[in-house]
Amino acid sequence: MVKIRHWTLPNGFKAHVSENDLKLVEEDLSEDLQQGEVLLESVYLSVDPYMRIHGDPIGPHKTMFGEACLKVIKTRNGEFPLGTLVLTNSGWRSHYLSKDGKDLRSIPYDLGSLSPSVSLGVLGMPGLTAYFGLRILEPKAGEICVVNGAAGAVGSLVGHLAKQQGLTVIGFAGSDEKCNWLTNDLKFDYAFNYKKISLEDAFKKAAPKGVDVFFDNVGGDFFHEMVTKHMAPHGRVSICGSISNYNDTEKHKCISYS
Ligand SMILES: NC(=O)c1ccc[n+]([C@@H]2O[C@H](COP(=O)([O-])OP(=O)(O)OC[C@H]3O[C@@H](n4cnc5c(N)ncnc54)[C@H](OP(=O)(O)O)[C@@H]3O)[C@@H](O)[C@H]2O)c1
Incomplete structure (x- = not known):
């Protein structure tokens, strides 16, 4: 089992955003992967102004949304070997389980010595x-x-x-x-x-x-x-x-x- 943490937004944001709007929840996730599954660990999470506009609750157990850059830590999917960095809209969570890899996007350029965070910044949505x-x-x-x-x-x-x-x-x-x-x-x-x-x-x-x-x-x-x-x-x-x-x-x- 992996202990995973994710942020929920039980009541949405009201007026000025406060840290009490978000709730950190811990859960267990099985590490016994099925064929095609990929287990990932978040490396960078995006925090953008558009998130504030979504003031409505997203449901008490749903993870706060947002794009993230994650690293493959366990895999039974040949397209995503161990250590691969990917992007997906997995939200504010420490770990993510992809069922078949279809929701994962590989980073389509060589980052060289740059931090992978640029894939969420200058080379991601703000850049576009x-x-x-x-x-x-x-x-x-x-x-x-x-x-x-x-x-x-x-x-x-x-x-x-x-x-x-x-x-x-x-x-x-x-x-x-x-x-x-x-x-x-x-x-x-x-x-x-x-x-x-x-x-x-x-x-x-x-x-x-x-x-x-x-x-x-x-x-x-x-x-x-x-x-x-x-x-x-x-x-x-x-x-x-x-x-x-x-x-x-x-x-x-x-x-x-x-
Ligand atoms: N990030 C994206 O990919 C994206 C995509 C589509 C649209 N947008 C829109 O683009 C705008 C900028 O986004 P961003 O990602 O660059 O945000 P950011 O890096 O978080 O910068 C936002 C800056 O806006 C300024 N600001 C905040 N409240 C203000 C106010 N009342 N009056 C004047 N300035 C204020 C603040 O700078 P000062 O300290 O200088 O005031 C703040 O640091 C937002 O309207 C966002 O909704 C962003």
Whole structure:
């Protein structure tokens, strides 16, 4: 028997997420595998903002959902030898039993010396979100790109990719330390601490003629002010997320921009 642990979410998340929302449960799992089965141990679990949106209980015994990177520790499936690293949506659990391996995805690239965690980050969902969310904006060299949540998993990649494509990149983040990282390490052209400076003042300096492409991770007042006051003619907006609202308990009314 293997002692496995998994997190359940008995009552869902309410307003601000608290550690009491989750419950750690221990169970025994048989190690006597049937033909085709694969026993895996979690190496990395993903923790992403979208999980907060799923506020409803998922059932008292169900495991908190999410993608994970796992290692094969016992196998009766020739496709998944011992030690293989795979990805699957097994959630927040220490171990996972796959019945036939069909729900497992091998990591399709050589990680070299990189941590396998990159398969859940830059090479996983946040990376794809940044890449395609920026691509639909049809960015052109010389244009001005604004990204908020800029020091986060998605935002930092958006800025990085936009810089590579020759845009002037302006990031907004919530601390001076994050802003310094954006300009010094990621080479953003400007980074502003939105807790200290208004958008109006930031753009007087960085984009007096308006913004061409806006990648929105934050929503709420930031989004509203951007689209009503700071976009340039023919500007494009990618609405990726609205993290400023995820803890709100009341539903928001749509704003009419007509
Ligand atoms: N991760 C994904 O694969 C994925 C996929 C689709 C969509 N999205 C969306 O993309 C956005 C960013 O996700 P992420 O994975 O990059 O998140 P992340 O790495 O967890 O970063 C989130 C950052 O958002 C900022 N933030 C939080 N509350 C805020 C508020 N009220 N106002 C302004 N900023 C706030 C915080 O940074 P500061 O300290 O700088 O404020 C926080 O660190 C989210 O809206 C998410 O729903 C993510």
